[in-house]
Amino acid sequence: MSSVNLFNFTTIAYFSAMILFVGYLVTRKEGVSLVANIATWIGFVLHTGAIGLRWYESYQMLGADGRAPLSNLYESVVFFAWTIVLIYILLDLKYKQRAVGAFVVPFAFLGMTWAQLNLNDAIDPLVPALQSNWLTYHVITCFLGYACFAVACGVSIMYLIKSGKEQNNAESTPAGGVMSLFPSIRVLDDINYKAIMIGFPLLSLGIITGAAWANYAWGTYWSWDPKETWSLIVWFVYAAFLHARFTRGWVGRKAAWLSVFGFAATIFCYLGVNLVLSGLHSYGGG
């Protein structure tokens, strides 16, 4: 059994979980949500095992040059998916709101599918610039932060759907149908805020560890390169979100939208900068 196979099983488990969560929203049967959660747990255990196995494989292939599986796009997407499921599981243990799974687990499934189908899964030794302990601290803090923002985004989408429905219906009657499975908008708002509250210090730590590493490797902790700048943009957006909480006129739907924009900026920072901006630059100017 290789780690790539194990990652395939992980993907299948998340796919099943996703379908089951949607099934739960349609059938409204508690039992379905329980099975969906079990599938998520199984996926998470496989996922954890696969990451560990890949770590072990790197030592088998590269001897003393083996390293934690956090060093290329494939490995980072896989790790990102892992952190998203981790945060979902923690959230589920605390809040027991399984409808949230239907809006969070798909992020992990999409990530895994993309990694397994399109990304290069070769285990290469590290180039000199990446040979640093800061790599591990930097990647772990950034992705835990990103995962919190992913969960906050999923919950904000639920908030926007549910509060939109309730606005259209008669005043102050909670939405029925599928919406009745959603947590109340107060709880959704609370989860959104809590997730960002945890994600924001993690993102700050991610930026700081990145700066410390850059300073140690190149002698500048900040050079306004697109990746750094986008991480700061994300930080600004969530800082605005946290302050918006205390301002009348900015709570509720506006805060939910800020959370969705924040996650869009996060994804751009993570993927867009490498895939789009470098693309622009490689075509222009030569």
Add this chain to the structure above:
Amino acid sequence: MTNKQDQSFLGIIWDFFCSLKLAITTLILLALTSIIGTVVQQGKPAQEYIQEYGERVYRVFVALDFVDMYHSWWFLTLLNIFAVNLICCSIRRLPRILKLVKHPVLTPVEKHYRSFANRDEFTVPVAVDRAGDRLAAFMRKHFAAPVVTARDDRIHLFAQKMAWARFGVYVVHLSILIIFAGAIIGSVWGYKAYVNIAEGTSTDKVWPRDSQNPIAIGFEVRCDNFEVTYYPGTRRPKEFTSDLVVLEGGREVLKKTIEVNDPLSYRGLTFYQSSYGPAGEPVFKLTVTERSSGRKLKFEAQRGEHVALPDGSSFAISDYTDSYKSFGPAIQMHLNDKNEKHGNAFVVFQRFPEFDAQRGGAYSFAVDSFEQQYYTGLQVAKDPGVWVVWAGCFLLVAGCFSAFFLSHRRIWLTIEPAGDGSLIRVAGNAHRNQPAFEIFFEDFKSRLKEELTGRQTPESAPLPVVETNT
């Protein structure tokens, strides 16, 4: 009641810079404008922009400072507004928080109690003094040591936990200002430079990024050796290393082999492995065998140099490569006869010293070694502000933690005589995480009631009281 029109001009300015709306607007503006510099490349030569965007767009870019936007007047203005906003907010709100923490209301009256969401009142058949003692002990055990105030015929108890959590947000604000200060210190008293040192040579100057004039560093740095190592069986670089020696007045004071992610620091300057390149032409060492006598001759040659052979002819190396197909390092060379007539070019492989003998002719050639000298490219940084920045970063994270996860919790108790017993008023308040505090308060309250009313005659069953007192 304040009338807007009565407000002085300064008052309006002050309110503007204290406002939360300004903070949110500035943050969003900073986020939006920062995007420009990630799309338009920064600090490139004019031709590159003209080639990519055309002359007219380039002139607009220059007028708006888009080619170096993070140092433009308007971006720095935004950052300044951000900083002033932070300072003003903190100045306005801090005294209030200080007062709240240092001078809490110790003797609340009924009106105060009514303003709390978490409150209760009940009567117990216990005398005021006795209830006061027991509740003080109870609070010490289940919450925090209370301040006891006796006023008129009442006893007031107040206790609080983690009052300093209130300051977390101000620590975050201060930390951002400290980071700014560190960045300013670095840009005023520090510099970024680079220097290329060829193997075996030394330098006492470095070249700053933004100027033509070198900076004398006051000591010498010598590079003894530069090396690239590769992962086995690949051309994937594993490490770039430079053996550096620091010299003071010609005396060696420090030696270190630096690599990427492991720089050398000396007297406030840090040298980082950054690039490398060939320094000058390689020197080839050759062994030439004279066919007639079997005599072996040693030569050193550089590319293009004509080297005389004993019979009056000469040879020259015209090219070289690290790997010729799969045969490894090789040189291309030719012979000139006595009349300086060019012969045909042929290839000599370093790994196959016997091979050239098959070519025939008066001499056969073998490559012993060819040594390419390299220079090592070093980034040089002097940044006296960097520790200020790290201190700011530490405070930022610590401040976020206390601001988001720690809660200032307060509990008030008032005991007043009511008939034969006492009337107890209790209220609590947390500055964040209300749901968790609600649960705590409910539990606290029920245990408190149990403490006072759980037993009919306190004297006959004093166990819990004794427990709390010991």
